[in-house]
Amino acid sequence: MVERSHKPAAINAASGQEDTAIVIADSDKVTLKLQTGESVEILLYGATIVSWKSGGEEKLWISESAKLDGSKAVRGGVPLVFPVFGKHDDPSVTELPQHGFARVSKWEFLGKTSNSPTNIQVDLGLSPSQVPQELREKWNNPFGLIYSVNLSQTSIETKMLVRNEGTESFKFHVLFHTYFKVPDVTKVKVVGLNGLGFKDKVASALNEVNSHFTLSGEVDRVYHKAPRSVIIEDDKQVRFHVESANLEDVVVWNPWANGTPKIVDFDPKDGWKNMLCVETGSVANFQSLEAGSVWEGGQVITATDSL
Numbered sequence: 001m002v003e004r005s006h007k008p009a010a011i012n013a014a015s016g017q018e019d020t021a022i023v024i025a026d027s028d029k030v031t032l033k034l035q036t037g038e039s040v041e042i043l044l045y046g047a048t049i050v051s052w053k054s055g056g057e058e059k060l061w062i063s064e065s066a067k068l069d070g071s072k073a074v075r076g077g078v079p080l081v082f083p084v085f086g087k088h089d090d091p092s093v094t095e096l097p098q099h100g101f102a103r104v105s106k107w108e109f110l111g112k113t114s115n116s117p118t119n120i121q122v123d124l125g126l127s128p129s130q131v132p133q134e135l136r137e138k139w140n141n142p143f144g145l146i147y148s149v150n151l152s153q154t155s156i157e158t159k160m161l162v163r164n165e166g167t168e169s170f171k172f173h174v175l176f177h178t179y180f181k182v183p184d185v186t187k188v189k190v191v192g193l194n195g196l197g198f199k200d201k202v203a204s205a206l207n208e209v210n211s212h213f214t215l216s217g218e219v220d221r222v223y224h225k226a227p228r229s230v231i232i233e234d235d236k237q238v239r240f241h242v243e244s245a246n247l248e249d250v251v252v253w254n255p256w257a258n259g260t261p262k263i264v265d266f267d268p269k270d271g272w273k274n275m276l277c278v279e280t281g282s283v284a285n286f287q288s289l290e291a292g293s294v295w296e297g298g299q300v301i302t303a304t305d306s307l
């Protein structure tokens, strides 16, 4: 149970009238719905956002064979990366699996923290007792996470609060691993990352073009000290605006045709054409958190084609 001074009252069932925003929570999932039709679905497993609908359309890509039963991390939506990004040789995290344990732990629904007909927010919490035992032993730090998801008519906001509840400092990575749904990734431009230093995790074919890049092959890049604002657009229009707060890095990932056959739960295999991960986080360096301290970072994603 995550302790907090102003813990909201949990709601366990449909709480709204038909003319207002509602939150529906069951033992596996929390659903937020605005009266204007927008919605978000969050699995308690991993606190993974598995659907975001805005303007009548799904905005997130999710694999047709994604496991939604808590048997493995969800392939798609917005999985959460904590306390390590990828695999890392730092002794404090080296035993952990790729991307840590937040995405494979069952979170607690803490409740609804704001609500109007056009805006609704829920909080979810994770503490060590909810982390699978074998993983908890590999990162034995007393911590509390509070993950807030806020839905409004054209945007979602995701915020992570990390609290050190121990007597010694610890370090961590955190990342919102967002799978954006796009009509044709070969036409996508990511605007805002030009000229930045990055770590290339594959020797990829990537065409740098002035203030943006287009994709023409597998890409897996960690852009360090990225700007707060990144835009995903294609030949037709700006699709998404991603605005981050207190997050230094942006990861861009698409496995392309050669990469998807190696990912067992990636379906259809040509689904890479319709997805792009643009992931805001703090992963190039560790954040260090003193005993008793709190860190917070987040992002707002606006679906500009719904405006």
Ligand SMILES: O=P(O)(O)OC[C@H]1O[C@@H](O)[C@H](O)[C@@H](O)[C@@H]1O
Residues within 6 Å of the ligand: 073, 086, 098, 099, 177, 201, 220, 221, 251, 253, 279
């Ligand atoms: O297959 P996973 O563990 O969900 O990771 C997917 C990808 O996640 C990205 O964030 C990483 O940069 C990639 O290297 C990785 O392949």
